[in-house]
Amino acid sequence: MRSAKDFFVPLAVGAPAPVREIPARPSRAIHFFDPSNEKMAAKIPQMVGTVDVLLGNLEDAVKADNKVAAREGLIRIGQETANLGGDSGTTQLWTRINSLDSPWVLDDLTALVPAIGDKLDVIMVPKVQGAEDIHYIDRILAQLEAKAGITRPILVHAILETARGVNNIEEICAASPRMQGLSLGPADLAADRRMKTTRVGGGHPGYLVRQDPPKDALGVSQIDASRAIYQQDLWHYTISRMVDACAANGIYPYYGPFGDIADVVACEDQFRNAFLLGCVGTWSLHPKQIAIANRVFSPSVEDIRHARLVVAAMGDGTGAVMLDGKMEDDASLKQCLVLVRLAEQLAAIDPELKATYDAIELDN
Ligand code: GLV
Ligand code: MG
Numbered sequence: 001m002r003s004a005k006d007f008f009v010p011l012a013v014g015a016p017a018p019v020r021e022i023p024a025r026p027s028r029a030i031h032f033f034d035p036s037n038e039k040m041a042a043k044i045p046q047m048v049g050t051v052d053v054l055l056g057n058l059e060d061a062v063k064a065d066n067k068v069a070a071r072e073g074l075i076r077i078g079q080e081t082a083n084l085g086g087d088s089g090t091t092q093l094w095t096r097i098n099s100l101d102s103p104w105v106l107d108d109l110t111a112l113v114p115a116i117g118d119k120l121d122v123i124m125v126p127k128v129q130g131a132e133d134i135h136y137i138d139r140i141l142a143q144l145e146a147k148a149g150i151t152r153p154i155l156v157h158a159i160l161e162t163a164r165g166v167n168n169i170e171e172i173c174a175a176s177p178r179m180q181g182l183s184l185g186p187a188d189l190a191a192d193r194r195m196k197t198t199r200v201g202g203g204h205p206g207y208l209v210r211q212d213p214p215k216d217a218l219g220v221s222q223i224d225a226s227r228a229i230y231q232q233d234l235w236h237y238t239i240s241r242m243v244d245a246c247a248a249n250g251i252y253p254y255y256g257p258f259g260d261i262a263d264v265v266a267c268e269d270q271f272r273n274a275f276l277l278g279c280v281g282t283w284s285l286h287p288k289q290i291a292i293a294n295r296v297f298s299p300s301v302e303d304i305r306h307a308r309l310v311v312a313a314m315g316d317g318t319g320a321v322m323l324d325g326k327m328e329d330d331a332s333l334k335q336c337l338v339l340v341r342l343a344e345q346l347a348a349i350d351p352e353l354k355a356t357y358d359a360i361e362l363d364n
Helices: 004-008 038-047 064-080 105-116 131-148 163-167 169-173 186-193 236-248 264-277 287-296 301-313 330-349 351-358
Strands: 029-033 053-057 092-096 120-125 155-160 179-184 208-210 229-231 252-254 282-284 320-323 326-329
Touching (some): 029 038, 053 064, 092 105, 105 131, 120 131, 155 163, 155 169, 301 351, 330 351
Parallel strands (some): 029 282, 092 120, 120 155
């Protein structure tokens, strides 16, 4: 086993020093685009500054015949688009490489890192099964960074989309100082688990609980009577595991794709559940999902107002106070600080949101 100290020694001579803390950069929406699709690629420059992350997708949804065009398109976009990716980028540049069992992934890495390694903030790795997959990527990235003279390590994000990956979630999160976060991959995960849903993310009307039947005067259950049903969330367990594993390792959890683009209402519900449970962002598969994600993954004005009131009332942060008839103490202060700090990070990159938060008044 590697000594804990070795985690902060580069894995190749000349590679940049591993980070000690993952930067908390806002990433409410990770907007996927296919760099081999010229129409989509042409829109990328105008999207810079309107979304937290633009992700050039090389994996699923890109046809085998277009894999090389997608890789080359992403390199062109990375090299030519102003303010995209790297330390000075107003929008981060991520990619999703092909899976480790594909014939394309090695070429993805050896082409991307020398060409745009200084622009790529995060590499998303699909179908991660265990720590060994992250170790493999970690070592190759160090070698390629050293060779290319890259001075800032490229971070790694794993998609949770195999049953084995879910079983190994803690070791995946802890496998490298490069680990930036995890996303839920509900389509592949459903298939791998042999779940019986054909949807990409979201709920399912068959996954429900039903109110108990009423009884008649003789105490006989009326099972055919009308009863309330409550649809349950198929993804609650996995998202909860992701949130705990990420928090315990100082990295960030994300919802994944919501495939029913037309159903913006259910999409917003799923995103909000993920936000409330602890996720910091989600994927966007269509421009209209960017607006939903930006709204949902930014704390509300009411929450920030309440949080600031608690922070102001709690003084040195110890003891307890009563506000609007509710008890607040050291622990609820910490909850409020999570929201206040997130709002500060988002306000730093989103002037409209900053103006909204700045206008909050506390005196009533
Ligand atoms: C995403 O990649 C998924 O499989 O849901
Ligand atoms: Mg997938």
